[in-house]
Amino acid sequence: MAQLAINNITKTFGDTSVLKGISLDIQDGEFVSLVGPSGCGKSTLLRIIAGLEEPSGGHIMIAGTDVTSTRASDRNLSMVFQSYALYPHLTVAENIAVPLRMRTMNATQRLPLIGRVMPGASDKAKEIAQAVQHAANVLEIDLLLDRKPGQLSGGQRQRVALGRALVREPAAFLLDEPLSNLDAKLRVQTRSEIAELHRRLNATFIYVTHDQVEAMTMSDRIAVMMGGEILQCAPPEVVYDDPDDIRVAEFIGSPKINILPVERTERDLFLFGQRLPLTAKLDAPALLQIGLRPEALRLTKTAPLMTGQVAHCENLGSEIFAQIALDEHTGRVVIKATPEERHKLSLGAKVGLGFAATDALVFGPKGKRLRDIEATACSVSEVA
Amino acid sequence: MTRDWWKHMVLILGAIIVLAPFYMMVSYSFKSPGEIDRGEGGFFGRQEMMVDERCVKLRDPNRDEIAAAAPHFPGKTDNEIRLALLAEAEADCSMRPIVFNYSKAFTEAPLLRYLLNGILVTGSIFLIQVVVALPAAYALAKLKFWGRDTVFALVLFCLLIPVHAIALPLYIMLAKLGLTNTYAALVVPWTISVFGIFLMRQFFMSVPDDLIDAARMDGLGEFAIVWRVMLPTAIPALLAFAIFSIVAHWNDYFWPRIVVTGNRDLFTPPLGLREFKGDGDGSFFGPMMATATVIVTPLIVAFLIAQRRFIEGITLSGMK
Amino acid sequence: MVTLDTSSRPVRRAASPTKRQARTAWGLTAPALTLMLLILLVPVAVAGLLSFTNYSLGNSGFDWVGIQNYERLFTRSTYAKMFIATFTYVVTVVPISVGLGLGAALVVNSMGRIGDIYKTIYFLPVMATLLAMAIAWEFMLHPSIGAVNRTLEMGCGTWLETLPFFAKGCADGFPLWLGDRDYAIWVICFIGIWQGFGFNMVLYLAGLTSVHRELYHAAEMDGAKTGWERFRLVTWPALGPTTVFVVTISCIRAFQVFDTIEAFWPQGGGPNKSAYVMMFAIFEKGIQQNLIGIGSAITMLFLVFVMFLTLIQRWLVERKVHYG
Incomplete structure (x- = not known):
């Protein structure tokens, strides 16, 4: 277990720059997710941390030691691959034993047949067998130890891959989209199991995923990556409630956050000509964007800030997501409603929408979050 | 690249051994018998004019032909006429080795x-x-x-x-x-x-x-x-x-x-x-290699043009 | 009308489609089955029967001679030479051409695009007419004007002469190769390897593309530091099915060696019958000398070897190397 420091890592392939100077400190025992759309460089970053790829610039430190030029097998890291990368000719037990055999036995002890009679081999073999059994018990795959990977289901293979990673005590666990090959139901289950495993082992986890739900549910901190940069690295609730960047706000959260244009006149902000209960600094840009989560929008008849027609409705049982085609704007907004409001949301029905000023996230024209926006007290009148 | 130099050394050595008989086959098909015998002339041979002995022998004039040709050589003895005719035949029968080899390949046998x-x-x-x-x-x-x-x-x-x-x-x-x-x-x-x-x-x-x-x-x-x-x-x-x-x-x-x-x-x-x-006797090495070249060429050329397809086709049996 | 149609049709259909399909299927397979029977199975039976006779083409009748033909195969020195030559060839050519094929594939595969040039070159002998190339090799190996001995002679007078082979060659002349009974079979083996290893290389290259790249990364993470360890842990097991196939097909091809031997020694199978392989024996005894009985016996033995090999291959593929 150790803490990990990523220092100004860059990576270029020919002319294209994949990572543009990434820095990230990961504490001992922390679970950090690297999340972002495909092609954002998150897997490349993980492989650079693992040592499978060389960075073009920057440093990787593990427990205070610079390992940038250390090869992968000497970094003492474990990795779970997207395809699991199990050795197809070895049984589950043998697969899990490989990292221990490679590290603790010498070349002659590993020889087939003869290896067993080499001095010290049988003791080591016993130790390894115990460690394998222990890992298998933890993951509840002890009944599968004699099978070959070809005979296992996707979820079982995934556990074997985990077992191979945790059979020894590495400085950190690296997981590269380990759930992407599982079906939806299994993914939810395994998600919580990995999170529990993390709590139990209290080890450092770096988890790469494109699925924001996985990142939200498992991590201590989420690093949202886009275009080779980390846009924000913060705990899940902060990333959700208080994003630094419009791209973070758009990537995290499902359904997607609603983005609407706002104009500033003096200190007042106007949405489609309506004054919002928000005040901005005088030096703020004249054209701004406002982000509203679906749950921030609510149906209202009194002094609505926007009006529109119900264009589409998705009833999930416990909640309803409705798409509203706005009268003032070409786009649609998505709102979250309770089942009790179902009757108000018949297709084509006219609705008015309002929101609390504190829930509105204001972004500059280039997408940076503007934090010096204040809610004004006049919003009270609209509640009544 | 620099790390791979030893690989190239080994592979080039292999390539030389693999290509040697092809090189020799094509090279011999260009050369005259003398050059083949003495092992000289590089790849293409010198391509000096050579005389096809068999062709000359076939045209060795007999008495009637000499008599028939006599009017063209007024005041010459029969023997002189014969020599003149032979010289003519020799001129007709001389050609570049490459032409000799390939024409023989197609005329000696169908x-x-x-x-x-x-x-x-x-x-x-x-x-x-x-x-x-x-x-x-x-x-x-x-x-x-x-x-x-x-x-x-x-x-x-x-x-x-x-x-x-x-x-x-x-x-x-x-x-x-x-x-x-x-x-x-x-x-x-x-x-x-x-x-x-x-x-x-x-x-x-x-x-x-x-x-x-x-x-x-x-x-x-x-x-x-x-x-x-x-x-x-x-x-x-x-x-x-x-x-x-x-x-x-x-x-x-x-x-x-x-x-x-x-x-x-x-x-x-x-x-x-x-x-x-x-x-064939020894002097027919050239035409024989020309024949071999002609036979081998179609598939080799087709292979070089559509390499990937060929390799796929040949290895197909291994895939299933 | 409509109701009649819908009620009567399913009844008729339920009975006929399966039957009709079966009839079509037999119709479609009939030509292949007939030819398979006539061209592959009947001849095997014919060879089996004739191997117990003293039949000759042109004779009106024949006598049953029991196992006399087989007895001869295992007692006469000619056939002892035949077995020795055949097995020497197979045992030499198969491991070396498979090993070289694997080695070349691994090296070529590690080089990226430049490797394709070597791939093309090494594959040329596979495409070339073996008979033509055998004749080219015969010229190369000509004792006096061949390129091989000429090249070796260049080594005379240099440090190479300290080697016993060169010392002897420079003093008494280099080997006659094809005319020398100590060298003849090895020359044949060499040409067999020369012709076949490119084929094995290409098969291995195809096998290598199916090795999952992430497995190498996993091996690296698991602590496999040397290339050899990664080869043992990932490459070699993944190439298992390819290896079984390559070895089998190399064996079968090696058993069938004929063109080179017939081209070099149209009579007799090499100096002192040192290259008298089975296919040549079948050709010489059965076709040229019209000793059909003994030729058939060799044919049967040959089939047994080849079938045995293929069955081993199938067993291996199904039992051990197939991971599903």
Whole structure:
């Protein structure tokens, strides 16, 4: 277990720059997710941390030691691959034993047949067998130890891959989209199991995923990556409630956050000509964007800030997501409603929408979050 | 690159050994007998004019010819006329070694005929193989019928029998039918390609049933489905099989050697080359290598043009 | 009308489609089955029967001679030479051409695009007419004007002469190669390897593309530091099915060696019958000398070897190397 420091890592392939100077400190025992759309460089970053790829610039430190030029097998890291990368000719037990055999036995002890009679081999073999059994018990795959990977289901293979990673005590666990090959139901289950495993082992986890739900549910901190940069690295609730960047706000959260244009006149902000209960600094840009989560929008008849027609409705049982085609704007907004409001949301029905000023996230024209926006007290009148 | 230098050293050494006989074959086909004997002239030889002794000998004038030519050489003795005629013949018979070698290759033996035979035999073998194997492969892959498993087991068993190995009984059977020394003898044993059936069956297994059902809905009969639906979808596999089949039979020497004896009209290219070797003396190295070059070239050129397809075709057998 | 149609049709259809399909299926397979029977199975039976006779083409009848033909195969020195030559060839050519093929594939595969040039070159002998190339090799190996001995002679007078082979060659002349009974079979083996290893290389290259790249990364993470360890842990097991196939097909091809031997020694199978392989024996005894009985016996033995090999291959593929 150790803490990990990523220092100004860059990576270029020919002319294209994949990572543009990434820095990230990961504490001992922390679970950090690297999340972002495909092609954002998150897997490349993980492989650079693992040592499978060389960075073009920057440093990787593990427990205070610079390992940038250390090869992968000497970094003492474990990795779970997207395809699991199990050795197809070895049984589950043998697969899990490989990292221990490679590290603790010498070349002659590993020889087939003869290896067993080499001095010290049988003791080591016993130790390894115990460690394998222990890992298998933890993951509840002890009944599968004699099978070959070809005979296992996707979820079982995934556990074997985990077992191979945790059979020894590495400085950190690296997981590269380990759930992407599982079906939806299994993914939810395994998600919580990995999170529990993390709590139990209290080890450092770096988890790469494109699925924001996985990142939200498992991590201590989420690093949202886009275009080779980390846009924000913060705990899940902060990333959700208080994003630094419009791209973070758009990537995290499902359904997607609603983005609407706002104009500033003096200190007042106007949405489609309506004054919002928000005040901005005088030096703020004249054209701004406002982000509203679906749950921030609510149906209202009194002094609505926007009006529109119900264009589409998705009833999930416990909640309803409705798409509203706005009268003032070409786009649609998505709102979250309770089942009790179902009757108000018949297709084509006219609705008015309002929101609390504190829930509105204001972004500059280039997408940076503007934090010096204040809610004004006049919003009270609209509640009544 | 710098790390790979030792790999290149080893691979280049290998390449030299692999290419040496090709180099020599082509080089000898350019050179005069003298140059071959003395081992000089580099790759192309010096291409000095050389005299074809046989050609001159054939034109050695007899008494009548000398008498006939006498008016053209007034006041010369017979012997002088003869020498003059010989000199003329020598001038006519001299040519560059490369021209000599390749023209001899085509005139000493009917090489063109051999090549046509080769094309005819390989072509008909492939066509009949497809006509026989494709419907069978389709039936085995896509039709349910009683006895299908037995038929397929039979196919698997027959895969064990190399046709070359049973050449002797095949030869006896053909001889009993009086078919030796015919085109039929060259083609018949190869008309059934168990490997082709197996290969196409594996390919058809991956064709979705929906496609066939759709064709049936459109009113196509099974026979029409084979040729109008399955054949077009099987083009990539067929192409690979074509390469496999054509390379094997163009280069085959064993079987033609057995069933064609003496009748030059039926010779395939390898047999023609063998014949050349059998009756050629040392001075015919050049023309013989020219013949060899001509025989080897078509496949090599085709291979160099469509490398990927060829390698796929040849290795196809290893994939299944 | 409509109701009649719908009620009567399914009844007729239920009975006929399966039958009709079966009839079509048999129709489609009939030509192949007939030919398979006549061209592959009947000859095997014929060879089996004739191997117990003294039949000759042109004779009206024949006598049953029991196992006399097989007895001869295992007692006469000619056939002992035949077995020795055949097995020497197979045992030499198969491991070396498979090993070289694997080695070349691994090296070529590690080089990226430049490797393709070597791939093309090494594959050329596979495409070339073996008979033509055999004749080219015969010239190369010509004792006096061949390129091989000329090249070796260049080594005379240099440090190479300290080697016993060169010392002897420079003093008494280099080997006759094809005319020397100590060298003849090895030359044949060499040409067999020369012709076949490119084929094995290409098969291995195809096998290598199916090795999952992430497995190498996993091996690296698991602590496999040397190339050899990664080869043992990932490459070699993944190439298992390819290896089984390559070895089998190399064996079968090696058993069938004929073109080179017939081209070099149309009579007799090499100096002192040192290259008298089975295919040549079948050709010489059965076709040229019209001793059909003994030829058939060799044919049967040959089939047994080849089938045995293929069955081992199938067993291996199904039992051990197939991971599904």
